Amino acid sequence: MKKNLRIFAIIALVVLAFAFTACAKTTKSDGLTIKEGVLQIAMEIGYPPFEYFDTDGKTPIGFDVQLGKAIAEELGLQVAYVDTAWDGIFAGLKINKYDVVISAVTITDERLKEFNFTKPYIGNAQSLVLLKNTEVTAKHPEELGGLRVAYQAETTSDIYMTKLKAEKGVNYKEFEYDKVMNCFDDLKNGRVDAIVCDSLVAVDYVADANAPYEIVWLGEADEFFGVCIKKGNDALTEKIDLALDKLFAEGKIQAISKEIFGSDIVSATRAN
Amino acid sequence: MEKLQTILNWIPPLLEGAVVTISLTLLSVIAGLIGSLFLALGKMSKNKALNRASSAYVFFFRGTPLLMQLYFIYYGLPQIAPWLTINNRFIAAFIAFGLNSAAYCAEIIRAAIQSIDKGQFEAARALGMTYGQTMRLIIIPQSFRRLIPPVGNEFIMVLKDASLVSIIALSDITKITRSISSSTGSALVYIPAMILYLIITGIFTLVFNKLEKKYSVYE
Numbered sequence: 001m002k003k004n005l006r007i008f009a010i011i012a013l014v015v016l017a018f019a020f021t022a023c024a025k026t027t028k029s030d031g032l033t034i035k036e037g038v039l040q041i042a043m044e045i046g047y048p049p050f051e052y053f054d055t056d057g058k059t060p061i062g063f064d065v066q067l068g069k070a071i072a073e074e075l076g077l078q079v080a081y082v083d084t085a086w087d088g089i090f091a092g093l094k095i096n097k098y099d100v101v102i103s104a105v106t107i108t109d110e111r112l113k114e115f116n117f118t119k120p121y122i123g124n125a126q127s128l129v130l131l132k133n134t135e136v137t138a139k140h141p142e143e144l145g146g147l148r149v150a151y152q153a154e155t156t157s158d159i160y161m162t163k164l165k166a167e168k169g170v171n172y173k174e175f176e177y178d179k180v181m182n183c184f185d186d187l188k189n190g191r192v193d194a195i196v197c198d199s200l201v202a203v204d205y206v207a208d209a210n211a212p213y214e215i216v217w218l219g220e221a222d223e224f225f226g227v228c229i230k231k232g233n234d235a236l237t238e239k240i241d242l243a244l245d246k247l248f249a250e251g252k253i254q255a256i257s258k259e260i261f262g263s264d265i266v267s268a269t270r271a272n
Numbered sequence: 273m274e275k276l277q278t279i280l281n282w283i284p285p286l287l288e289g290a291v292v293t294i295s296l297t298l299l300s301v302i303a304g305l306i307g308s309l310f311l312a313l314g315k316m317s318k319n320k321a322l323n324r325a326s327s328a329y330v331f332f333f334r335g336t337p338l339l340m341q342l343y344f345i346y347y348g349l350p351q352i353a354p355w356l357t358i359n360n361r362f363i364a365a366f367i368a369f370g371l372n373s374a375a376y377c378a379e380i381i382r383a384a385i386q387s388i389d390k391g392q393f394e395a396a397r398a399l400g401m402t403y404g405q406t407m408r409l410i411i412i413p414q415s416f417r418r419l420i421p422p423v424g425n426e427f428i429m430v431l432k433d434a435s436l437v438s439i440i441a442l443s444d445i446t447k448i449t450r451s452i453s454s455s456t457g458s459a460l461v462y463i464p465a466m467i468l469y470l471i472i473t474g475i476f477t478l479v480f481n482k483l484e485k486k487y488s489v490y491e
Contacts, residue, residue, distance in 0.1 A: 087454055110457075150441070154454045162455075175441040176451065182347065182441070189350045189357050 032075075032236055033099045039077040040098035041068045044086040046179050049204040049260050050104040051081075064102045066256045067121065067247075071102075071227070074243035086178075087154060090115070093230050100240070101228040104198065106156050111228070116237040118244055120224030120269045121253060126160050127199040128217035129187070129206070136193050140217050144172040150183035150192040151176065156223055157196045188212055203261055224269055275460065282452055282461050286468055289445040292362070294472060296444070297431045299366055304373025305423065311378035312385065313407075326378070333375030339436050342368040346440045361442045365434075373430055380422045384415035417487040424480035428473055445469065 033039055043051040043064055051062040060081045072079035082098045093101055093115065106124070107117045128144075130136050138144050141164055151157040153176035164170045175192055177183050183195045184205055195202075202215050227244075229237045247253045248270055257266045314326030333341070346364045349356035358364040388411050396406040435446035443451075449465040452458075 087450055153451060158455075176443070176447075177441045178439055182439070185347055185350075186441075189359075191357075191359055191361075 032239070033077060034096055035080075037078055038080050039068070039072040039075060039100065040080045040082055041072075042082045042084045042089055042092060042098040042101045043068075043103035044089060045081070045083040046181060047104055048181070048201065050200070052181075063122070063256060063260045064104065066260075067253065068100075068102045070247055070252055070256070071240055071243045074246060075239055086152075090228070093228065096230070099229070099233075099236060104200070104225055105228045106223040107226045108156075108223075115231050116229040116233060117226040118229070118237060118241045120226050121244060122200065122225045122257075122266050123221040123269045124223050124225060125199040125221045126157060126196060126219040127202040127215050129184075129195040129197065129202050129213050130193075130216050131187060132212050132214050134193070138194060138216070141196055142168055142170055144194055145170050146172065147193040148173045148175060148191070149194050149196060150186055151196045152180045152183065153178060155180075155198075157198065160219075161196055184213065200261070200265075203265075207262060221268070278458070279460060279464050282464055285448050285452065286445060286461075286465055289443055289448040290468055290472065292437070292442060293431065293434045293444045296362070296365055296369060296434050296437070297427060300369035300373050301377070301423075301427050301430055303366070303370035304377045304426075305381075307370070307374035308377035308381050311374060312381035315378065315382050316385065330375045330378050333372050334379075338368065338372050338433055339439070341372055342436055343439060361437075361440050364440060365437045365442055369430060369433070373426065376426055376429075377423065380419060380426065381415070383422075384418040385411055387418055388414050417484065420480055420484045420487065424476060427476050427480075431469070431472060431476070 041064075043060070045051045045053055045060050047062075049062050050064045051060060053059060054061045060083070065081065068081070069079050082092075084092055084098075084103075086103075089101055089103060090111075092098060104124075105111070105117075107120060111117070126141070128138070128141055130138070136147060138147065141161065149161065149172040151161055151174070158176065161170075161172070161174065165172070165174075175183075175186070177186075180197055180201055183192070183197065186192045187195050199215070199218055199221075202213075205211060206213050206215055227240050229240070244253070248266075253266050254264045257264050311326045311329060314322045315330070317323050317326075342365065345368045346358065346361070349358065358367065385407075392410055392414065393406060396410045401409070434444050437444050438447035438450070445465055445468060449461050452461045
């Protein structure tokens with residue numbers, strides 16, 4: 001019994017020693033990224049065409065995925081994608097679970113108080129999506145009174161519709177989904193009458209000529225997406241901004257836009 | 273004081289969520305219990321087809337995550353055939369939770385019935401009772417007391433599993449808590465939400481303790 005105890009003590013010591021060396025190693029990194037040589041990017045994978053899984057169910061693809069890869073290459077880093085639920089994606093950034101969030105994050109005043117952002121890389125507006133041969137006659141979100149409206153919870157669409165209800169008294173029935181894909185599923189299934197979502201998402205859904213959806217209203221581009229970084233990490237913010245400028249100058253981001261959206265919808269954000 | 277006021281303001285929306293959570297829990301476990309009685313008898317039956325079918329059912333519903341079952345019933349079935357579309361979210365959740373609960377309760381009931389002394393069964397048969405009469409008049413009433421603690425457990429499990437319904441855009445306590453938390457940026461809403469869960473669990477526990485005392489006369 002005593003012998004066992006001694007062996008156990010030795011094992012415990014060895015494990016501890018390893019643990020300490022492991023700690024020492026992580027604190028030794030140059031500080032640009034959490035894990036040396038790797039840019040860890042958080043995204044809520046399930047938001048086409050920005051970030052979603054390929055048909056194999058495990059390879060992330062989309063605009064942000066390609067953009068993240070291009071940025072990492074500019075910085076001379078490996079890229080790692082961290083699939084994270086949307087609620088909690090910012091909390092994870094605060095506690096150093098990953099270096100940046102590139103997940104169609106809108107730059108807002110509230111978020112600017114809590115996080116660093118790069119300059120925008122794409123602009124977005126709210127849009128209203130209906131079925132092609134629908135009986136719904138609404139041509140503007142203000143005309144959605146009495147209808148069943150789907151949107152993704154805690155997004156700018158949610159904020160937009162909640163404000164419309166509070167300020168204009170538009171009395172729609174709200175259905176808040178965890179994933180925007182499920183809004184489209186349910187519109188097709190007839191469980192909701194309309195969807196309010198990001199125009200960039202809508203553009204992708206109606207791109208296929210066989211798709212049953214159509215965009216009946218597009219708001220003014222009023223939100224811009226940027227790369228979100230932990231507050232105070234100015235070194236990384238500056239480096240990514242420089243990388244973005246270079247990628248724009250070389251036309252690489254425009255090329256990604258053409259591949260994904262069929263046209264260049266990114267240059268406008270850099271016009272001024 | 274100001275904080276207390278904000279917390280109080282969150283209570284009405286949380287109570288709306290509680291209605292969904294409680295009604296879903298009660299209805300699904302009750303439906304599950306009714307279904308499970310047949311499953312349990314099927315599992316103990318000497319009829320091979322009946323036995324296999326019940327075992328397969330329990331194996332499937334206990335062996336796959338409830339989250340997937342719910343997802344499949346709501347989003348998957350319409351893609352198989354349009355007439356399988358369940359338009360009412362609450363009913364879709366009730367079906368998923370009821371089917372799932374039946375599998376768990378079936379094992380509870382089987383265990384309770386089989387824990388009754390064999391002598392009871394033999395004595396009933398000796399008095400000339402049929403299998404049905406023995407079950408209905410002798411065995412099942414005695415198994416009630418043994419059923420109560422695990423069924424109480426099942427209620428509490430389902431109560432918390434009910435938070436899965438947010439994936440089909442149904443607003444239960446957890447969903448509303450998350451909404452409030454992320455729109456106000458305040459995690460304080462978890463305090464009244466957890467208290468609400470504790471109150472509901474407390475009531476369930478109280479009722480089941482009373483039931484257990486009442487049925488203990490057999491022991």
